[in-house]
């Protein structure tokens with residue numbers, strides 16, 4: 113039985129049965145998204161929507177575990193779908209290119225959770241804004257060099273959202289993170305941290321309203337409570353004062 | 354007054370705001386986020402947020418890669 117060992121973990125005893133009824137929409141199938149999707153499918157998630165408009169390049173292969181040399185030049189989302197179907201022949205994967213304001217509703221249709229595992233701040237702010245607007249629960253995960261950030265927003269719960277705000281409340285609508293390189297093990301560690309948070313959410317744990325900062329070099333994690341910026345342009349319209 | 358900055362003992366003048374403190378460290382606001390005593394302080398509040406004796410201040414880099 114595929115999930116026998118997972119079911120031995122007390123809080124995940126029924127997880128595969130729960131996951132079989134859920135859909136997760138993931139933005140990005142690269143260094144964070146690829147491994148995360150594989151972990152979620154492995155755990156029993158059978159419905160995924162994945163979005164990535166990039167093609168696979170040689171410079172991706174040091175960290176993006178779903179792809180190989182023969183995939184160079186091919187679509188990331190199509191190759192990711194192929195690998196997930198190889199892992200579990202039952203899995204239903206919808207693929208998307210670039211997610212925009214115009215196609216977000218289609219992208220997120222039926223999703224119980226949206227995960228932003230993309231690689232740039234413009235996409236991150238857009239996905240955050242659209243999740244807040246559509247009141248879709250949302251996990252943000254990002255990495256640069258040996259630093260990772262993970263945050264979870266319960267936009268489906270107006271009270272939680274009014275208290276904890278959104279990614280733009282935390283980062284600022286003018287957020288300008290510096291690009292500082294990336295490597296497979298650090299990206300992989302954050303992929304698994306994001307997958308773990310999603311699994312804990314589906315197992316019934318309240319994981320929302322916090323941000324976790326990972327110092328992967330020194331193996332330290334800091335965690336803080338999120339708070340809404342009452343003037344946030346990206347969520348104040350959705351969650352009011 | 355004494356404060357803790359990213360886990361280490363530090364000093365801040367009386368009436369210092371979080372924005373003053375962060376700016377004095379040479380940290381750029383657009384690339385960072387901050388928390389005081391375990392709670393994230395939204396960036397727009399940094400300029401009015403007064404530090405207090407014994408406060409624990411954490412400033413962290415925003416990262417966006419994947």
Ligand SMILES: [Zn+2]
Nearest residue numbers: 278281344347
């Ligand atoms: Zn907000």
